[in-house]
Amino acid sequence: MAHLSNTATHRANRLLAALEPEDFVFLEPHLEIIDLHRRQVLYEAGEAIRYTYFPHNAVVSLVNVLEDGGSVEVAVFGREGVFGLISALFTRESFGRYIVQIPGTASQVEIGWVREAVTACPRMRLLLYRFTEALLAQTFQIVTCNAVHSVEARCCRWLLSTHDRVEQDMLPLTHEFLAEMLGTQRPSVSIVLRTLQRAGLIRQRRGGIVITDRAGLEEAACECYGKIRRSYERLLPRTYAPADDDIGSTVS
Known part of the structure; x- marks a missing residue:
C-alpha cells in the first residue's frame, strides 16, 4: 500500500503524471x-546540482x-514542471538561487538517473525538452515583464502564476518576500496590495494573501501572464488543467 501511495504522490507532479507508464516505471524507483x-x-x-526536483504542491523560484x-x-x-533539469543535463551548476x-x-x-532516463526513454526526453522550451519562453517573458511593466501589473501576474500552482486561494506570502521576487521595494508592494484589496x-490577512476575484486579477495583469500560460498549454497540453482532471500522456 505504501508503494501505491507514493506512486499517487509522485503523480501529483503533472510532468510525472504525463509520462508513459513504462517511462514512469523506469524513473519511479529512484x-x-x-x-x-x-x-x-x-x-x-x-x-x-545533485538532485532534480518535481514539485507537487510546493512552488519554487529561480532568483538572480x-x-x-x-x-x-x-x-x-510548480506542479507543472521540474527544476534542476537543464543543469543536470549540461553544466551541473546552478544558474541562480532556488x-x-x-x-x-x-x-x-x-x-545521474535523470540523465539515464533521458537517454533510455525517447518519449520522456521529448516531454522534458518540451518543458525546457516552455521554461525558456517563461523566462524570456518574465525578463521582458520586469523591464517594461508596472509593479501593479507584474504583481497581478505573479499572484496569478502562483495561484495556478497551488490548490487554494490563500497564498502564504509576505510583502517582503513578494517585493524580493518582483525586484522592488516593500513599500511599493504594500501600496499595490492595498489598491488590489480596495x-x-x-484580501490581505495575517500570514498571507487571499485571491477573491481571479477574473478581475487577470484583467489587471499585464499580457505576460497569458503569454506564459499559453506557451505551457501549447507545448505541454493540460499541465495547467484543474487538479481533479485525469492527467494522461501528452506525448505521442
Missing part, C-alpha cells in the same frame, strides 16, 4: 518524496542575486 520548507534555499548560484544584495525572480516552478516560496512536497531524484481582487 524518486524520493521530500518536504520543502518556506524560504528554504536549495541551491545558490554556481553550486553543484545581484552584487548589491538585490534580487529578482527569473523563473518559477528558493521555496510556497512550502510543500516534491519528488527528488539524483541527476478593488476587491484580493
